[in-house]
Amino acid sequence: MATDDIEPPRLAREQVLTVPDERFSTENVAIVTGAASGIGRTTALVLAHNGLTVCATDVDEDGLDETTDRHADLDLDGRIVTTPGDLTDDTALEAIVEAASEEGTVRYLANIAGIQHVAPMEEFPLEKYDLMHRLMLRAPMVLSKLCLPHMREAGGGAVANMCSIHGHYVTRDKVAYNVAKFGLRGLTQSIAAEGEGDVRAFSLSTAYVKTPLVVNQIADTAENRGITEREVVEDVMLGEARVTELMDPVEVANVFAFGLSKHGRFLDGGDLLFDGGYTLTY
Template sequence: MRDLSGKTAFVTGSVQGIGLEIAKALGGAGAAVALHGLASAAEAEAAVEAVRAAGAPEVRFFAGDMRDTGAIDAMLAEVQAWGDVDILVNNAGIQHTAPLAEMPRAVWEAVLAINLSAAFHTMQALMPAMATRGFGRVINIASVHGLVASKDKAPYVAAKFGLVGLSRVAALEYASAGSKESGGVTVNCIAPGWTETAIIQPQIEARAAAHGGDRDAGIAALLGEKQPSLRTSDPAEVGALALWLCARVAHNVTGTTIPVDGGWTAQ
């Protein structure tokens, strides 16, 4: 059901964290994987080796600044020359916290460009060929902040809400492409809550220090504010969900946003 042999996946922001785990899951199912990120040569090679070790038959790294439309176009041309993209995962993103009145305009523009506009550009470039082939999967990594807001995150929340809306429009436009047999073309969002990535480690460490070094207690204190399960998610769990969405049996799962948030958005 989850055999992706013969398919090619392109995962943006995939040298670490959620993006890398998604790339490993897809590669482990037999897909050739195009990785992406702003990374050193050593970081890129480490990511390539990790995805290859997971079972991917082919892996290649592509660099590109997602704020720059010219760079995106050039990168996509290279990716498409390498292989027809059947699975697109838009994971690249940045965040900056500050009150609305103090948010730098340049930060607003950068967050919107990377977290939202870049997904529009990749989808616009790659989805028509998916429709022609009768199979395609677009998985956009949104956030609980694409469903609910938090203070001091205006550009991030705006971008993630926009990504959810963009995904719904694309899902409707491509809903009739392909068939049950071919797998169709679907567009979905995954909306993680607190997930064990590098971006939250400083917050966990600070909370743990306030609880005598007890990391579990620190996590519970941090998550208790919003995530009822009091448990973080592992990036590999998001990877497993992304892999399921790529299965042909998921041909009618489109236009959805699936929270992985321990009940955060159920409140």
């Protein structure tokens, strides 16, 4: 398999799962981080099509514009409003939640934003480590902290955290990503413990998905391991899986929609392994 074969796919309307839920309506708001590309963008589109008002946020303003353009091109239901912001800035996090609350009742939060850096631990730059943890672990905690009062006042809500198989076991040269994903599972359980059943939380752990984050790490992984890019895809990314293909972002986004809906009401504190048999089989 060549890297050209894993270009992030374009979403088609018929791929979107629609979930019946009376709370999935435009007066209720879902904040989605990382919404300028990949899983974040697709989740924003899927939740909007399910009837919600989506507050799509990302530091990439051009990418957010492309997300709203895609929403219009597909003639999807619901609303998407964009609120650009730097998730490593607490003031920006407060502004994101405030902007979302002006659009309706904040009931849902999907923490999806993430970045990757591939390097051995001895060479891993600490500034990159700190950046990844502010973005992928601290920001989800702060956003959850800010959203909880809105969700409680509304009578309930849910937080969904984008985890990974790297939140179950680790691969080399990804220390910041590994630690962040393990931490997200702890955050998820902490929210569930304090949510008293009204505010739920769950995480979703996938294997490799056709996103820019995955495509962009292939060359670095090949260099660090001394193997070809084809071997990275076939052996590192797919070698342990039973379903030997990379997932599409919409397959992840559809699970988020189901988990956030009333049909996921017993999904509280748990992690959904959605990995093609990668983690629990050999």
